[in-house]
Amino acid sequence: MTDLPGRENDPNDNPFAMFGNPEQMAQAMRQFADMLSAPQGSGPVNWDMAKNIARHAVVAEGDPSVMEGERRQIVDALQLADLWLNEATALPSGVSNPRAWSRSEWIENTVPVWRKLCEPIAERMVETMGGALGGGSLPPEAQQMAAQLGPLMGMMKQMGGMMVGQQIGQALGSLAREVVGTTDIGLPLSDTAALLPGGVASFSEGLELPADEIRLYLALREAAHHRLFQHVPWLRGHLLGAVEEYAKGITVDTSALEEQIRGLDISNPEALQEALSGGGLLKPEETERQKSALARLETMLALVEGWVGTVVDAAAEGKLPSAGALAETVRRRRATGGPAETTFGTLVGLELRPRRLREAAVLWQALVADRGIDGRDAVWGHPDLMPTADDLDAPDTFVKGDTAWDISKLEDGED
Template sequence: MNARLATLPSAETPRALDWNVAVGTAVRLMRPGPEVPRAEAERAVRSLRRFSVEAETHVRELTGLGLDLPVVEGDVVDRPDWARGAAFGLAELTGAALSTADSLPARGELMGEISARSAGMQAGVVLAYLGSKVLGQFDPYGESGVEGQRGRLLLVAPNIVAAQQSLGVPSDDFLKWVCLHESTHRLQFNAVPWLREHFAAGLGQLLSQMDGGNAELLSRLPNVVREARSGSRADSSPGIVGVLELLQSPEQRAALDRIIAISTLLEGHADHVMDAVGPQVVPSVGTIRQRFTDRRNGGGLLDRIFRSLLGVDAKIRQYAQGAAFTDHVVDRVGMTGFNAVWAQPDNLPTRSEITEPEAWIRRVHG
């Protein structure tokens, strides 16, 4: 199941966390995957590789994106290899973002008193938790090794098999369904030439706004409490994420809104595509979607708390909001009309337009 994994970049600047420590911590803490007979595991690996190619072909036919690009087989990995791949991608993304930031706070302001090593250990804990949950991931910043394609599609075989068994759905149908989602992400970044750099630049803008120390954050806390009590921020996210947003300055919030809007669009578009393609390719797509949605919203108390702290629950809301936006726009102006989002960065929906797709249609289509 080993992927083509690049060596993790070293921490060349004081502000970088130690990604090698993160990977080492994650691998030590990670639980083993489900026990599967060798023949079944080998079959799953072969199927995922084949379906990753077939899925992208179906996605291209539906969306019209990337019709002239080469189709590349996905990398089927186990949990430790996913952690290595994810860490490499995050290191590349943050490096690209930092290089585009207009100005950056000093190490003491950006990371406080946390050393690169201890930050790496904390990141490793997060990777260990996510490593047992993630089914697949497209890393736009990895190297595919294929001319005309950038990024790497990682399919975490143990997690996919475990989820399929837990849901009690047909194996091939579920594997194809997962591949449809991740192949959509690969097309988004490879068929839209400016998206990769635009996303990194957006993150860089967010980082460049993180120049307020703890004292500045604490000075805004009384206003946060008043706004929360009065309900004057009706558009804020609930729970911990909402409090963090309220603590941000207007500039920080605007930068975060841009990142959230892009992420919500990408995830929702992928969910729309996997279900729209599904009936012809995945006969049990309706059952899979219902059971998978229930699984996303489930979990024990500790699991739900951890998901909230990591922002996983906020990401789940992104899937729903982004899919609703895509469904509405495609219903109103068709897939060709929807594809105007990829024409230029200014055509991307704002965070408010994600929940008001008619506003986006009026702005872009007049």
């Protein structure tokens, strides 16, 4: 149909005029259509899209395939580390198929756990974005059109899911450029023990230490974590469950979201992405349940890290001259946080910082001195035997206290 003279720019003839240039709007909608490919009912995040974004981020900065020589160095280091750990812990090997991964392979292999961790937050983000984009924060004239164009508002909610997927993909890409293995953040991201040659190289920058010693020390830490995660049946569920419990209390700051959306040109995907980046919009509820979940998680992370550090130090003693310097480097890295921690906070709404690493290490060392290696590691036999936050304040009381009894008492139903 031909437009009448003088009416080409009349918004009454073009209900989409408020959204800006029609060509830009059409292009934006095509982009959205291309990206909104998650099957219905598959959850709030298009994980294929998130993985693609993450992989693109690491490839853009260089992510070469692992060469055979690098692979052999990593596999040999993990196997040797596993042998050394036999002398330092009663827990059996957790390294059955050691691998060397590129950053892209790390992304691919850890996504199943990230999905479990991220979706409670993603669901809240998508619901809130859908509501805000679906009319609540749009100008009055756009709200009027929203009432007439229900399908478009459905797409707006899908846009929220797309934005969250973009955010997760970008965060995973950033994290993949920093990690050295599968256990850097203290959670079991994979059943496979693996190190990233690129991550090991980045960790080594600025350290005037032999490359083979750095690689072996990091392999000791990776292998020690996997002994815990593979042979303490309740630990994986306990840690991931604490993260999920905390995430259930996360809300989205709707007032901040509405403030960012108000006045946006929704035909500009880049502006929308910047406005909806969720880190500043996530707001934990200060409930007792929330505080309790966070306290349990922080304590357990400290106990895991403290045990790993103690076992690795014992395994490396007399064999790895740089172990002391590397241990301090890792402690500072974990205790002070960094970009990876910030990234994780964006993904699941909290920062994983084991704030009491030294206290936990002191407690595990005291247990070894009093009960020996077998007695120390027997504490992992049941969650009821584990030290609490209060025990970190008084390790001697814990070591000499009621926890010295055998796990068989639980099985027999004795008090």
